[in-house]
Amino acid sequence: MNSAEHLSALRKWMVSKKVDAVYLTCTDPHQSESVADHWKTVQWFTGFTGSVAWAIVTADKAAFWTDGRYTEQAKRQVDATLFALYSISDPKDPDRFDWLRNHIPQGGCLALDASVLSTANFRNIQSAMKSRDIRFELNLESFLNIWTDRPRIPQDSLYQLEEEFTVRTRREKLTALRKELREAAGEGAVTLVCGLDDVVWLTNLRGHDNPLYPFFHAYMVVGPDIALLMTDQRKVTAEQAEGLDADGIFLVPYRETEKFLSHIAAGAKVVLDPHKTPVALFEALPDTVEIVE
Template sequence: MENQVIQNRLQALREAMRAAGIDYYMIPTADFHNSEYVSDYFKVREYFCNFSGSNGTLVIWQEGAGLWTDGRYFIQAEKELEGTSVTLYRMREEGVPTITEFLEQNMKQGQTLGFDGRVIPAQSGKEYEKKFADKQISIVYDKDLAEGIWTDRPAFPAGKVTVLDEQIAGKSFEEKRGQVLEKLEKEGADAFLLTKLDDLMWLFNIRGCDVECNPVAMSYGYLTKDRTVLFIRKSALDEGVTAYLAAKGIEVEEYGDVVEYLKALSGEGKVLVDERHCSYGLYKTVAEKQTLVEKKNPTELLKAIKNPVELANMEKMYLKDSLALTKFIHWLKKNIGKTEITEITAADKLEEFRREIPEFLGLSFPTIGGYKANAAMMHYEATPESHAVLAPEGLFLVDSGGQYLGATTDVTRTIVLGPVSDEIKRHYTAVAAGMLQMTNARWLHGCTGRNLDILARQPVWNMGLDYKCGTGHGVGYILNVHEGPQGLSWQYVEGRPEAVIEEGMDVTNEPGIYVEGSHGIRIENVMVAKNDVKNEYGQFMHFETLTWVPIDMEAIDEKYMTETQRAFLYKYQREVYEKLSPYLDDEEKAWLLKETRADGTVILKN
């Protein structure tokens, strides 16, 4: 069935391309800061192809269009692209070209590639320059072709900004600025252009609301040893925030004036720019006059290593968040089959439990609640038009999290609602075993997530299965739910940065199995890396768990577990009961005792 609305929009875009002399036009999922999630104003790719996932790039030419996205979204993209005439290119699948390879193969000598240079990272723009030089392909990067077509485009975001108290932040702006200046000096830079929104929020100890679920404000920062300039929408600042910035000696300029400010710089000194996050357009502006030091943002690593105040608050808030999810699981199991519960009403009920927590600020991402086959889509989102009614059978996967004054949480549990097949039990047991093996990892300092990923993936790989995503990502502190540079992923990808796992870094642990048309299973905890024993071999490390939610024993078949895996399972379940039971009523406590098997009915071999 044709999607005429999308086809009409693409036709209008092709006409605009012809008028601008552009042969191929590229639309990524990004704002002016290369953010993972974006405000409605920046959802240009979705407007032109209907795909709503958080990662994907649309390429349009006169004869066709293609969408490139990763394995998390293959099933979703297939559905959403139906009837649009847009071809799905499954990234990193065998025989599928990358966008660059596709353009190299299809663009002719002397043609023109166009994109809005404000939403393409400098790293990508530079790659296109280099790759297409031989074909004398021109790059036009000053055209946002959506402007004349998307007539009812949402307003540019300018939400209220708030100050994060130093007692919650753990470090003052001055302390953080001092750390950044030290790093700049080591890199031989005199100034720093910071464009990454979560890093800006961390540095200035402020928070915004310009992106749904992500407490960030559209902004830029420019630092030297003598001055700090914050470019931000002044209309978003109240008297209190304005006074705070003034007291810290921070000069405030209008967000839209950043280009003119950079153009007016004297051209003396060296400016550190992170080409992964700085837009191609802004990069070109700075490069005209300044000498660039192209290095990673020093703020990224400083932010990723949580300070003692942050870690203490996270531990407290993750326990409260775990309690909310556990109460929800009890409610769901108690009420399934007795009253109508849908994927949407279940998500709403879970949010109700979170809202009872005094420090709750909002969700950290839209809840993913997938029943049966819907859970096979890793980033599925139920809508009023399309959702499932839960029944007392099969699995319900719920991936959710909250923003709190003291933490950002991310947790997934796959809940048994009734009878499940032996195959599902085998899959569930493998996922639980992998998650627990990662939980109990011991390693030498110097390892990256690529060294550790096999621990979670091994039980899944042993069955000849896999999940098309990493095992884990960093989580922000009252910030974005996905944070770098740390992560857990087995695959080497050229150009993808890897980070040594340092003490104080948090990371999710979320193996899974996704069977299209049948079921999806994911179990996710958040952990913090800690130093362990140090000896002649080096500094050993381990993880400490932050998430304490029971694993559903109804889907565990212990014959598929080793003795060590069983020991890991019952140790975790006992700790869940010990930590949560003091906060439960008698009925909930009795249920959790049975749910975790912490009642002594299982005697483990020592």
């Protein structure tokens, strides 16, 4: 499929879902600076190959933004007959949210991918669109199913960082984190860790999932007496699993993170970073927990 066919398929999906506009990004669920090919949604949709881009599509308009590094590249790669091309570095070009406000009807519906959009960014969109009184569709999965050759999330095995580079053991790092948690939110608080740099620091493990950094896709939940590592368990060797278990870190399948979060006990304090936490995980937390940002 080419960009014109992608646009046609998206607009058919929009009609079926009663959606007036779709906001597409090129980030992953961890807000990584570079992302695996699996999450290069805007690139797949438009043909652009740079690392920073956004696209907004309505029933009869489409617009594309990148930054000043990529403006000439975008002109070569993105079909200007399909997309209006803008740069966030050019003060003469419209802001994404200004453009959206001018092209979505009052009371319309905006579709977003809650699995990758951060909670902080979603709040910015909500604030910017407040005057339009719009509603949100947070699931793009049924549209992205047309990406039939979508690269899978990398599954390369993890490796243990040598002791000379870790400075502190996993147990020492967990002890330090738990002390900070108690001081920040009191006894019994737990934290949801979404940043991949934070996960690899806590676990002293490294991976090959990211094109620039030795990261692997994972979340962690850490509390006074619990430490869970949510990742693809096929990446973890038996020896690594045994070592994690010995240090009190237990494995949970990556795709079961939302399910686990939905069962956190009522009254628990959950410490998180809204700039790192995707909307899907934030929304999975029960209304009965107290969120500390």
